[in-house]
Amino acid sequence: MELTLAPSRDNLASPAKETIREIFDAVAPRYDGINRLLSFHLDEGWRSRAGVGTGKFLGQFLKKQTWRLAAGIDFSGPMLGRARQSLPGDCRLVQADIHDIPFESEAFDLVVSSFTLRSVKDRPRFFKEVRRALRPSGKAAFLCLTRPTSVLGRMLYAPYLKFYLPFIGGLISENRTAYQFLSQSIQNFPAPPEIGRELESAGFHTIQIRPLTFGISTLIQARK
Numbered sequence: 001m002e003l004t005l006a007p008s009r010d011n012l013a014s015p016a017k018e019t020i021r022e023i024f025d026a027v028a029p030r031y032d033g034i035n036r037l038l039s040f041h042l043d044e045g046w047r048s049r050a051g052v053g054t055g056k057f058l059g060q061f062l063k064k065q066t067w068r069l070a071a072g073i074d075f076s077g078p079m080l081g082r083a084r085q086s087l088p089g090d091c092r093l094v095q096a097d098i099h100d101i102p103f104e105s106e107a108f109d110l111v112v113s114s115f116t117l118r119s120v121k122d123r124p125r126f127f128k129e130v131r132r133a134l135r136p137s138g139k140a141a142f143l144c145l146t147r148p149t150s151v152l153g154r155m156l157y158a159p160y161l162k163f164y165l166p167f168i169g170g171l172i173s174e175n176r177t178a179y180q181f182l183s184q185s186i187q188n189f190p191a192p193p194e195i196g197r198e199l200e201s202a203g204f205h206t207i208q209i210r211p212l213t214f215g216i217s218t219l220i221q222a223r224k
């Protein structure tokens with residue numbers, strides 16, 4: 001499905017929230033398969049280290065440990081529909097905007113998000129919400145698609161990011177807009193140390209930044 005974007009919404013490095021939701025609604029049915037292909041199966045490994053999307057990331061957590069309450073939030077109905085099929089029935093799935101986490105304060109020991117920070121329009125507000133939802137000394141973990149730090153890595157990664165990703169992703173998904181957004185939002189995403197500073201400003205401490213696979217993905221962890 002191809003999206004038609006209104007002229008005011010066509011900045012795909014940082015599109016409007018509604019455009020982002022439309023993109024994920026449209027790609028939901030083939031999201032996991034295309035991810036695997038585009039990341040050469042690396043996405044599975046990245047997730048195992050750390051919006052709920054189709055639920056794969058949360059599912060891995062639930063397999064490893066039993067939690068009293070597990071919840072996933074996403075504003076895309078089709079993404080949540082996929083998640084419902086794969087997650088245990090007692091896992092709460094809520095359709096909501098993560099800028100306003102619909103849970104009471106100090107409800108969670110751990111808040112995780114994978115590959116979602118690029119879509120967040122107001123990171124200070126989101127981080128404040130994550131902190132509010134965490135119990136004292138609770139942990140937040142953000143798995144992000146980033147860019148290699150070494151010059152050689154950047155040179156090798158640039159053609160993949162700028163050409164392969166939008167072209168192959170667009171071709172297979174038949175949704176060029178979604179994969180242009182993926183490519184441009186990674187190109188424009190702040191370097192992880194900057195995210196670390198933002199987390200500090202939001203009141204987090206013990207910030208750990210761990211690059212994965214030469215820095216094309218990064219796990220950022222912080223304590224309340």
Ligand SMILES: C[S@@+](CC[C@H](N)C(=O)[O-])C[C@H]1O[C@@H](n2cnc3c(N)ncnc32)[C@H](O)[C@@H]1O
Nearest residue numbers: 024051052053074075076079097098114115119
């Ligand atoms: C790139 S997908 C990642 C999905 C999943 N976490 C994974 O690891 O595959 C980003 C998800 O975040 C959701 N999302 C983006 N912005 C959001 C917002 N403001 N509120 C709620 N969900 C949001 C999208 O609908 C999408 O399902």
